[in-house]
Amino acid sequence: xxxxxxxxxxxxxxxxxxxxxxxxxxxxxxxxxxxxxxxxxxxxxxxxxxxxxxxxxxxxxxxxxxxxxxxxxxxxxxxxxxxxxxxxxxxxxxxxxxxxxxxxxxxxxxxxxxxxxxxxxxxxxxxxxxxxxxxxxxxxxxxxxxxxxxxxxxxxxxxxxxxxxxxxxxxxxxxxxxxxxxxxxxxxxxxxxxxxxxxxxxxxxxxxxxxxxxxxxxxxxxxx
Numbered sequence: 001x002x003x004x005x006x007x008x009x010x011x012x013x014x015x016x017x018x019x020x021x022x023x024x025x026x027x028x029x030x031x032x033x034x035x036x037x038x039x040x041x042x043x044x045x046x047x048x049x050x051x052x053x054x055x056x057x058x059x060x061x062x063x064x065x066x067x068x069x070x071x072x073x074x075x076x077x078x079x080x081x082x083x084x085x086x087x088x089x090x091x092x093x094x095x096x097x098x099x100x101x102x103x104x105x106x107x108x109x110x111x112x113x114x115x116x117x118x119x120x121x122x123x124x125x126x127x128x129x130x131x132x133x134x135x136x137x138x139x140x141x142x143x144x145x146x147x148x149x150x151x152x153x154x155x156x157x158x159x160x161x162x163x164x165x166x167x168x169x170x171x172x173x174x175x176x177x178x179x180x181x182x183x184x185x186x187x188x189x190x191x192x193x194x195x196x197x198x199x200x201x202x203x204x205x206x207x208x209x210x211x212x213x214x215x216x217x218x219x220x221x222x223x224x
Contacts, residue, residue, distance in 0.1 A: 071215020
């Protein structure tokens, strides 16, 4: 009776716990009677070569590059981003879109395809699977979602007249950008804070994590 290491093919006359050639543990298996030379076994669980992009999509609790402070995010989550005009809300959302693993639909409700948006796309080197939309109605967003099939939807921004754009039942990650009131709170439905998993307040180019179900609160992330 012969045995062979299915990693390196080394032959043994008796069963051993590990291969003394490649030092693999539990890799030595029984050879068929007619086998006279090195025999390699095909592992049933072998997946072959997989791109890192595809691998990262399958990782539960994956991190967003440059935004690791947000913690490990699942496939579906909701984030509310708010701040005063010019504080960096849109820049934050755009940079997250740039770094996110997966297809992104960025709905520029207020700006559309404005020159300022185009400049930020160039300035922050937004590339890859990011799609910009000028949708302003829920039905238009639905059409774009069906076309793009994103894993992350960004709506920039929502106001009292645009809250109908929010659909919390969608089976994908979402970022909702909104303005802040003079009191410092965000505009719109106060119940949104209970629906989302993360709340980010942006002040002078700093994103401050106020709520986070996947990581720490109080974290400060420079974005400008």
